[in-house]
Amino acid sequence: MGIRIRRKLGYGLTDVQYDKEAWKFSDPRINASSFLLDYETDKPDMADYREWLETNAEDTFVEGWYFSDLDEEKCRRCRPEDRLDELVTHDPEFGEPGVLLIRPLGYRDWQRYDDSIDYYDANMGVGAEPCVKLIDGGLYPFMGGYVDVRSGEKLGDKIMWWVRAKNGGNVDPTKLDILAQTCGFRDHAEALEFVHPEVPAPIANLCRFGQLFTSDEVIRQLRPMLYTYWS
Numbered sequence: 001m002g003i004r005i006r007r008k009l010g011y012g013l014t015d016v017q018y019d020k021e022a023w024k025f026s027d028p029r030i031n032a033s034s035f036l037l038d039y040e041t042d043k044p045d046m047a048d049y050r051e052w053l054e055t056n057a058e059d060t061f062v063e064g065w066y067f068s069d070l071d072e073e074k075c076r077r078c079r080p081e082d083r084l085d086e087l088v089t090h091d092p093e094f095g096e097p098g099v100l101l102i103r104p105l106g107y108r109d110w111q112r113y114d115d116s117i118d119y120y121d122a123n124m125g126v127g128a129e130p131c132v133k134l135i136d137g138g139l140y141p142f143m144g145g146y147v148d149v150r151s152g153e154k155l156g157d158k159i160m161w162w163v164r165a166k167n168g169g170n171v172d173p174t175k176l177d178i179l180a181q182t183c184g185f186r187d188h189a190e191a192l193e194f195v196h197p198e199v200p201a202p203i204a205n206l207c208r209f210g211q212l213f214t215s216d217e218v219i220r221q222l223r224p225m226l227y228t229y230w231s
Contacts, residue, residue, distance in 0.1 A: 003128075003230045005118045008089055009110040009139060011203050011222040012101035014132055018092050029218045030100070036088040036210040043085060044209075052209050057201070087206060094231035096130040101227050102212075104142075104202040118228070128230050135224040136167065142200035149196050149220045159183050162191060197224055 017027035025032045035041045089101040103110050112118060122128065138144060146155045146163065162179040165171045166188075176188035185191040199222045206212075207219050 003094065004114040005122060005228065005230050007112045007115065007118050007226065007228045008101055008103060009107075009226055010089070010101040010103040010224075011139075011199055012089075012099060012225055012227070013218075013221060014096075014099055014134070014223070014225070016090070016098045016100050018097040020092055020097055023092070029213055029215065029221075031211050031214050034210050034212045036085050036206075036212050037090065039085065043083070046084075049084060049209060053205060056208070057205055084206065084210065088210075088212065089227065091229060091231055094130075095227075095229035096132065099130070099132055099227055099229075101225065102203050102206060102222065104200060105206065110139075122228065130229040131227075133226045135226060137163075137224065138197040138200070139224045142198075142202075144198040144200065146195050147198045147220065148194050150194055152220050154198065155183060155195065159195060162188075162195070166192070196220075 013029075016030060017025065019026045025037075030037075032038065033041070035043055084105070087103045087105060089095070089103070090099070125131075146159050147153060148155060162176070162183060165176055165179055173188065180186075180188045180191035183191065183195075185194070199219055203222065204219050208216065213219060
Protein backbone atom coordinates (compact mmCIF):
# COMPACT_ATOMS: atom_id res chain seq x y z
CA MET A 1 0.00 0.00 0.00
CA GLY A 2 2.84 2.38 0.73
CA ILE A 3 2.74 5.49 2.84
CA ARG A 4 1.16 8.86 2.15
CA ILE A 5 1.99 12.35 3.27
CA ARG A 6 -0.07 13.88 6.07
CA ARG A 7 -0.07 17.52 7.07
CA LYS A 8 -1.92 18.95 10.05
CA LEU A 9 -2.37 22.27 11.79
CA GLY A 10 -3.12 22.45 15.48
CA TYR A 11 -1.81 23.12 18.94
CA GLY A 12 0.52 20.63 20.52
CA LEU A 13 3.66 19.51 22.29
CA THR A 14 7.00 18.66 20.69
CA ASP A 15 8.75 17.20 23.75
CA VAL A 16 6.52 14.27 24.73
CA GLN A 17 8.42 11.44 26.41
CA TYR A 18 7.59 8.13 24.76
CA ASP A 19 9.23 4.72 25.21
CA LYS A 20 9.32 3.15 21.74
CA GLU A 21 10.67 -0.15 23.07
CA ALA A 22 7.67 -0.56 25.36
CA TRP A 23 5.33 1.38 23.03
CA LYS A 24 3.93 3.51 25.82
CA PHE A 25 4.07 7.03 27.17
CA SER A 26 6.66 7.71 29.84
CA ASP A 27 5.68 11.38 30.15
CA PRO A 28 4.01 12.18 33.50
CA ARG A 29 2.00 14.95 31.81
CA ILE A 30 0.14 12.52 29.55
CA ASN A 31 -2.85 10.45 30.67
CA ALA A 32 -2.31 7.39 28.48
CA SER A 33 -5.69 5.95 29.48
CA SER A 34 -7.56 8.92 27.97
CA PHE A 35 -10.06 7.77 25.34
CA LEU A 36 -8.40 10.31 23.02
CA LEU A 37 -5.29 8.11 23.01
CA ASP A 38 -6.46 4.64 24.03
CA TYR A 39 -8.36 3.31 21.04
CA GLU A 40 -9.67 0.26 22.90
CA THR A 41 -11.70 2.22 25.44
CA ASP A 42 -15.37 3.09 25.07
CA LYS A 43 -15.86 6.38 23.29
CA PRO A 44 -18.10 9.21 24.49
CA ASP A 45 -20.25 10.47 21.64
CA MET A 46 -21.11 13.99 20.55
CA ALA A 47 -24.16 14.08 22.81
CA ASP A 48 -21.91 13.38 25.80
CA TYR A 49 -19.56 16.15 24.75
CA ARG A 50 -22.35 18.66 24.22
CA GLU A 51 -23.79 17.89 27.65
CA TRP A 52 -20.36 18.38 29.20
CA LEU A 53 -19.87 21.68 27.37
CA GLU A 54 -23.21 23.03 28.56
CA THR A 55 -22.01 22.58 32.13
CA ASN A 56 -18.31 23.37 31.83
CA ALA A 57 -17.69 25.74 28.90
CA GLU A 58 -17.42 29.40 29.87
CA ASP A 59 -18.59 31.01 26.63
CA THR A 60 -21.60 30.59 24.34
CA PHE A 61 -22.95 28.05 21.90
CA VAL A 62 -23.65 28.46 18.21
CA GLU A 63 -26.31 26.08 16.93
CA GLY A 64 -25.61 23.89 19.93
CA TRP A 65 -21.82 23.72 19.57
CA TYR A 66 -19.17 25.74 21.31
CA PHE A 67 -16.62 27.75 19.35
CA SER A 68 -14.77 30.54 21.11
CA ASP A 69 -14.41 34.01 19.59
CA LEU A 70 -16.29 33.20 16.38
CA ASP A 71 -19.27 35.07 15.03
CA GLU A 72 -22.31 33.21 13.67
CA GLU A 73 -21.26 33.54 10.03
CA LYS A 74 -17.85 31.98 10.63
CA CYS A 75 -19.36 29.20 12.70
CA ARG A 76 -21.40 27.91 9.78
CA ARG A 77 -18.34 26.08 8.53
CA CYS A 78 -17.56 24.52 11.91
CA ARG A 79 -19.84 21.49 11.84
CA PRO A 80 -19.19 18.76 14.43
CA GLU A 81 -18.45 16.05 11.86
CA ASP A 82 -15.45 14.47 13.55
CA ARG A 83 -15.01 11.64 15.98
CA LEU A 84 -13.43 13.18 19.05
CA ASP A 85 -10.47 10.80 19.13
CA GLU A 86 -9.62 11.77 15.53
CA LEU A 87 -8.81 15.28 16.76
CA VAL A 88 -5.64 14.13 18.56
CA THR A 89 -2.59 13.00 16.58
CA HIS A 90 0.23 10.96 18.07
CA ASP A 91 1.95 8.52 15.70
CA PRO A 92 5.11 7.07 17.29
CA GLU A 93 5.57 4.50 14.52
CA PHE A 94 5.68 6.70 11.43
CA GLY A 95 5.68 10.21 12.88
CA GLU A 96 7.76 11.86 15.57
CA PRO A 97 7.17 10.15 18.96
CA GLY A 98 7.68 13.45 20.77
CA VAL A 99 4.87 15.22 18.91
CA LEU A 100 1.27 15.28 20.11
CA LEU A 101 -1.12 17.58 18.22
CA ILE A 102 -4.74 18.60 18.86
CA ARG A 103 -7.10 19.99 16.22
CA PRO A 104 -10.32 21.89 17.05
CA LEU A 105 -13.63 20.15 16.46
CA GLY A 106 -15.06 20.88 13.01
CA TYR A 107 -11.87 22.21 11.41
CA ARG A 108 -11.39 19.43 8.90
CA ASP A 109 -9.53 21.79 6.58
CA TRP A 110 -6.71 21.92 9.14
CA GLN A 111 -5.50 18.56 7.85
CA ARG A 112 -4.57 17.14 4.44
CA TYR A 113 -3.78 13.63 3.27
CA ASP A 114 -2.10 12.49 0.05
CA ASP A 115 -2.08 16.04 -1.36
CA SER A 116 -0.06 16.66 -4.56
CA ILE A 117 1.14 20.10 -3.52
CA ASP A 118 2.38 18.70 -0.21
CA TYR A 119 4.37 16.02 -2.06
CA TYR A 120 6.15 18.62 -4.17
CA ASP A 121 6.75 20.85 -1.17
CA ALA A 122 8.28 17.93 0.74
CA ASN A 123 10.47 16.95 -2.21
CA MET A 124 11.90 20.46 -2.25
CA GLY A 125 12.38 20.55 1.52
CA VAL A 126 12.40 18.03 4.33
CA GLY A 127 11.71 14.91 2.26
CA ALA A 128 9.95 12.05 4.02
CA GLU A 129 11.21 12.87 7.50
CA PRO A 130 8.66 14.07 10.08
CA CYS A 131 8.77 17.84 10.37
CA VAL A 132 7.27 20.25 12.90
CA LYS A 133 7.16 23.99 12.35
CA LEU A 134 6.16 26.08 15.34
CA ILE A 135 4.03 29.07 14.40
CA ASP A 136 4.75 32.37 16.09
CA GLY A 137 1.21 33.54 16.74
CA GLY A 138 -2.26 32.08 17.10
CA LEU A 139 -3.90 30.20 14.24
CA TYR A 140 -6.78 31.97 12.47
CA PRO A 141 -9.52 32.42 13.52
CA PHE A 142 -8.33 31.83 17.08
CA MET A 143 -6.33 35.03 17.41
CA GLY A 144 -7.25 35.54 21.04
CA GLY A 145 -4.09 37.21 22.23
CA TYR A 146 -1.20 36.18 24.43
CA VAL A 147 -0.81 34.77 27.93
CA ASP A 148 1.88 34.38 30.56
CA VAL A 149 2.16 30.60 30.55
CA ARG A 150 3.34 30.48 34.15
CA SER A 151 -0.03 31.62 35.44
CA GLY A 152 -2.31 31.51 32.41
CA GLU A 153 -2.98 35.23 32.87
CA LYS A 154 -4.15 36.96 29.71
CA LEU A 155 -1.86 39.82 28.73
CA GLY A 156 -3.29 43.15 27.64
CA ASP A 157 -2.92 44.93 24.32
CA LYS A 158 0.36 46.46 25.47
CA ILE A 159 2.16 43.15 24.89
CA MET A 160 1.59 43.60 21.16
CA TRP A 161 4.21 46.35 21.08
CA TRP A 162 6.76 43.80 22.25
CA VAL A 163 5.41 41.09 19.90
CA ARG A 164 5.61 43.37 16.85
CA ALA A 165 9.11 44.52 17.74
CA LYS A 166 10.26 40.93 18.30
CA ASN A 167 8.85 39.81 14.96
CA GLY A 168 10.12 42.87 13.09
CA GLY A 169 13.80 41.93 13.25
CA ASN A 170 16.84 44.22 13.52
CA VAL A 171 15.50 45.83 16.69
CA ASP A 172 17.82 47.27 19.33
CA PRO A 173 17.99 44.66 22.16
CA THR A 174 17.70 47.48 24.68
CA LYS A 175 14.35 48.50 23.18
CA LEU A 176 13.12 44.91 23.39
CA ASP A 177 14.08 44.80 27.06
CA ILE A 178 12.24 48.07 27.73
CA LEU A 179 9.10 46.89 25.93
CA ALA A 180 9.15 43.63 27.88
CA GLN A 181 9.62 45.48 31.15
CA THR A 182 6.62 47.71 30.50
CA CYS A 183 4.55 44.49 30.41
CA GLY A 184 5.90 43.25 33.72
CA PHE A 185 8.73 41.00 32.57
CA ARG A 186 12.32 41.22 33.73
CA ASP A 187 13.66 41.55 30.19
CA HIS A 188 13.23 40.38 26.61
CA ALA A 189 14.62 36.92 27.39
CA GLU A 190 12.04 36.31 30.11
CA ALA A 191 9.19 37.48 27.89
CA LEU A 192 10.45 35.25 25.09
CA GLU A 193 10.29 32.25 27.43
CA PHE A 194 6.89 32.87 28.99
CA VAL A 195 4.76 34.86 26.51
CA HIS A 196 2.89 32.57 24.11
CA PRO A 197 -0.36 32.60 22.10
CA GLU A 198 -3.46 31.76 24.09
CA VAL A 199 -4.66 28.19 23.53
CA PRO A 200 -8.13 28.27 21.90
CA ALA A 201 -10.96 27.33 24.24
CA PRO A 202 -12.27 24.56 21.90
CA ILE A 203 -8.91 22.80 22.24
CA ALA A 204 -8.69 23.38 25.99
CA ASN A 205 -12.24 22.06 26.39
CA LEU A 206 -11.48 18.89 24.44
CA CYS A 207 -8.35 18.25 26.52
CA ARG A 208 -10.33 18.63 29.74
CA PHE A 209 -13.28 16.55 28.57
CA GLY A 210 -10.99 13.76 27.38
CA GLN A 211 -8.74 14.03 30.46
CA LEU A 212 -5.82 14.07 28.04
CA PHE A 213 -3.37 15.56 30.52
CA THR A 214 -2.71 14.98 34.20
CA SER A 215 -2.91 18.71 34.91
CA ASP A 216 -4.57 21.73 33.32
CA GLU A 217 -1.18 23.44 33.43
CA VAL A 218 -0.10 21.24 30.52
CA ILE A 219 -2.72 22.87 28.29
CA ARG A 220 -0.84 26.16 28.63
CA GLN A 221 2.25 24.44 27.18
CA LEU A 222 0.54 23.75 23.84
CA ARG A 223 1.96 25.68 20.89
CA PRO A 224 0.57 26.42 17.40
CA MET A 225 2.28 24.22 14.84
CA LEU A 226 2.25 22.66 11.39
CA TYR A 227 3.06 18.95 11.53
CA THR A 228 4.10 16.95 8.46
CA TYR A 229 4.68 13.19 8.50
CA TRP A 230 4.17 10.09 6.37
CA SER A 231 2.12 7.04 7.28
